[in-house]
Amino acid sequence: MSKLLDIDSISVSYGSIKALREVSLHVNEGEIVCLIGANGAGKSTLLKAIVALEPITHGSIAYQGQMIAQIDENGAKKKFGVPIRRSKGLSSNLRTDEIAGRGVALVPEGRRVFADMTVEENLDMGAFLVRDDELIARKKEEMYDFFPILGARRKQKTRSLSGGEQQMLAIARALMSSPRLLLLDEPGLGLAPLIIQDIFEKIHIINREDKVTVFLVEQNASIALKASNRGYVMENGVIVLSDFSTNLLENEKVRAAYLGDS
Amino acid sequence: MFNFILLILIYTAIFALMAIGQNLITGYVGLLSLTQAGFFAIGSYVTAILSVTYGWNFWLTVPMAALISSFFGLLIGLPTLRLKGDYLAIATLGFGEIVRNILNNWDSLTNGPMGIQRIPMISLFGIQISPYKKWGFLVLVWIFVLVAYFLFDRLAKSRLGRALEAIREDEIAASSMGINVTRYKVWAFILGAAVAGVAGSLQAEFILSVTPGAFTFMVSIMVLCMVVLGGMGNFKAVILGAFIIQFISYFPQLVGLSNVIPPQFKQILFGLILVVMMIWRPQGILGREKRSAPRRLFRSGGDV
Numbered sequence: 001m002s003k004l005l006d007i008d009s010i011s012v013s014y015g016s017i018k019a020l021r022e023v024s025l026h027v028n029e030g031e032i033v034c035l036i037g038a039n040g041a042g043k044s045t046l047l048k049a050i051v052a053l054e055p056i057t058h059g060s061i062a063y064q065g066q067m068i069a070q071i072d073e074n075g076a077k078k079k080f081g082v083p084i085r086r087s088k089g090l091s092s093n094l095r096t097d098e099i100a101g102r103g104v105a106l107v108p109e110g111r112r113v114f115a116d117m118t119v120e121e122n123l124d125m126g127a128f129l130v131r132d133d134e135l136i137a138r139k140k141e142e143m144y145d146f147f148p149i150l151g152a153r154r155k156q157k158t159r160s161l162s163g164g165e166q167q168m169l170a171i172a173r174a175l176m177s178s179p180r181l182l183l184l185d186e187p188g189l190g191l192a193p194l195i196i197q198d199i200f201e202k203i204h205i206i207n208r209e210d211k212v213t214v215f216l217v218e219q220n221a222s223i224a225l226k227a228s229n230r231g232y233v234m235e236n237g238v239i240v241l242s243d244f245s246t247n248l249l250e251n252e253k254v255r256a257a258y259l260g261d262s
Numbered sequence: 263m264f265n266f267i268l269l270i271l272i273y274t275a276i277f278a279l280m281a282i283g284q285n286l287i288t289g290y291v292g293l294l295s296l297t298q299a300g301f302f303a304i305g306s307y308v309t310a311i312l313s314v315t316y317g318w319n320f321w322l323t324v325p326m327a328a329l330i331s332s333f334f335g336l337l338i339g340l341p342t343l344r345l346k347g348d349y350l351a352i353a354t355l356g357f358g359e360i361v362r363n364i365l366n367n368w369d370s371l372t373n374g375p376m377g378i379q380r381i382p383m384i385s386l387f388g389i390q391i392s393p394y395k396k397w398g399f400l401v402l403v404w405i406f407v408l409v410a411y412f413l414f415d416r417l418a419k420s421r422l423g424r425a426l427e428a429i430r431e432d433e434i435a436a437s438s439m440g441i442n443v444t445r446y447k448v449w450a451f452i453l454g455a456a457v458a459g460v461a462g463s464l465q466a467e468f469i470l471s472v473t474p475g476a477f478t479f480m481v482s483i484m485v486l487c488m489v490v491l492g493g494m495g496n497f498k499a500v501i502l503g504a505f506i507i508q509f510i511s512y513f514p515q516l517v518g519l520s521n522v523i524p525p526q527f528k529q530i531l532f533g534l535i536l537v538v539m540m541i542w543r544p545q546g547i548l549g550r551e552k553r554s555a556p557r558r559l560f561r562s563g564g565d566v
Contacts, residue, residue, distance in 0.1 A: 100440035
C-alpha cells in the first residue's frame with residue numbers, strides 16, 4: 001500500500017498558541033483513517049492545514065508523493081511578525097483551490113453548504129473544476145441515487161434542509177469532483193444517532209465501491225473507530241496513540257477517555 | 263422641463279453604468295467597496311486629458327479609460343480584498359479621497375481645482391453628438407448601458423458568476439471546491455472599475471469639462487444606494503435603482519422647489535432609503551435575480 005497522504009511533523013500556530021506540535025501521520029491509498037480527540041485538541045486544524053486553509057509553520061505535507069506544503073529546516077521565516085510560508089526548490093506550497101484540483105475534497109466542519117443555492121446548484125458548485133457537462137449530469141444522477149433524499153429536494157433551497165440532509169449534501173458536493181482523497185470534518189456533529197449511522201454507512205460504501213480514500217476527524221470515537229481501518233488519537237495538538245482501529249477500540253486508555261467506559 | 267427630464271435620464275444612464283459595476287462587486291461577491299467615485303474620476307480625467315492635451319478621438323479614449331481604471335482596480339484590489347465588511351469600506355473610501363486629492367494637486371497634469379475645460383465633443387461617422395442636443399446624447403449613453411448590461415449579465419451567469427456567488431456565500435467552501443478566491447475577487451474589482459471608467463468618459467463628454475469637485479465620496483454612496491435600493495445581484499434592478507435615486511436627487515429642481523428644499527435634503531433621503539430598505543426589504547425592490555435552472559443542462563454541445 002502506498003502512502004497517499006504523508007504528513008511529516010507539521011506545526012500550526014494561532015498567534016503564540018501552538019495548535020499542532022510536530023504532528024506526523026499518513027493515510028494509505030484505499031484506507032479509512034480516523035483521527036479522534038477531544039474538543040480543541042487540534043483535529044480540525046490538522047484538516048485545515050492539509051488543504052492550506054491554515055499555514056503550517058514547520059514540517060511538510062506530501063500528497064501522491066509530491067510536496068504540497070513545506071517549510072525549510074530553520075522553521076518559519078518571520079517577516080513583520082507574520083509567519084511566511086516558504087517554498088523549497090520546485091515544491092512550492094499549493095493554495096487551497098490547487099489542492100482541490102489535485103483531487104482532495106474537504107467536507108468542512110459545520111458543513112458549509114451554500115445556503116442560498118438549491119441542492120442542485122450546490123452539486124454544480126462541487127463540480128466547479130469539472131469541464132465536462134455530461135459527466136456533471138451523470139455525477140449528479142449518481143448522487144441522487146446514492147442520497148435519495150437529495151434527489152427529492154434537488155430544487156429546494158439548501159437552508160430549508162435538515163442538519164442530516166445538509167451533511168449528506170456536503171458529502172455529495174465533495175464527491176462531485178470525483179476526489180481521490182475525501183477529508184471529513186466531524187460528519188456526525190449535531191446529528192441524531194440513526195442519521196450518523198446512515199452517514200457512516202455511506203462513507204463506507206464510498207470507500208469500498210468508489211475507491212475513495214477517506215480521512216475523517218470525529219469526536220464520536222466509537223463510531224469513528226468502528227468505521228475505520230486505522231486511527232490516531234490527538235491530545236493538545238500532539239498525536240498520542242496510533243494503531244489499527246480494532247486495537248484502539250480495545251485499548252484501555254482509549255476506552256477510559258473516549259468511549260465512556262470506566 | 264422636458265429637457266430637464268432628459269438630463270436626469272442621461273445622468274441615470276451614467277450612474278447606471280457605475281451601479282452595474284458595483285453590483286458585480288457588492289451584489290455578487292458581497293464586498294462592500296466604495297471605490298466607484300475614484301474610478302469614475304479616473305475615467306473622466308483620462309478622457310479629458312487624452313482628448314484635450316493629446317487630441318485623441320473620444321472613441322479611443324473610452325477603452326483607455328476602461329483600461330487605466332481597471333489597472334487601478336487591480337492595484338487597489340490586491341492589497342484590500344483580504345479585508346472584509348466595514349474594513350474594506352473604509353480602505354476603499356480612502357482610495358476615492360486619494361484620487362480626488364491627487365487630481366486637485368497635480369497641477370501640471372490635471373490643472374488642479376480648475377479642472378480641464380473645452381473637451382471636444384463626440385463625433386460618430388461625421389455626426390456630432392453634442393450634449394446640447396440631449397436626445398442624441400441620451401441614445402448614446404443608453405446604448406452604453408445596454409451593452410454593459412448584456413455583457414455583465416452574461417458574465418454573471420457564466421462560470422465566473424457562479425464562482426463569485428459561491429465566494430459570497432462561503433469563502434472556505436468555495437476554495438475547497440477549487441475556486442481561486444483571490445483571483446475571482448480581483449477580477450470582479452477590475453471589471454467593476456472598468457465600467458466605472460467608461461461612465462467617467464461619458465460624464466466628461468456630457469459636461470465638456472472635468473473638475474475634481476465632481477468626484478466626492480457622495481458619488482460612491484449614491485451608487486451603493488442604487489444597488490441596495492434596486493436589488494443586489496440583479497442588473498435590471500440596479501438600473502431601476504439608478505433611475506429612482508437620480509429622480510429623487512433632482513426632485514426639488516424638477517418640481518421647482520429648489521429654493522425651498524435645500525440640496526442637502528437628498529442626502530437625508532438617501533440615508534432614510536437605506537435604513538428603510540434594510541429594515542423592510544433588504545433584498546431591494548426587485549430582489550436578487552433567480553438563477554434559472556442550470557443553463558448547462560439545456561445547452562447544446564456547440565454553444566459557448
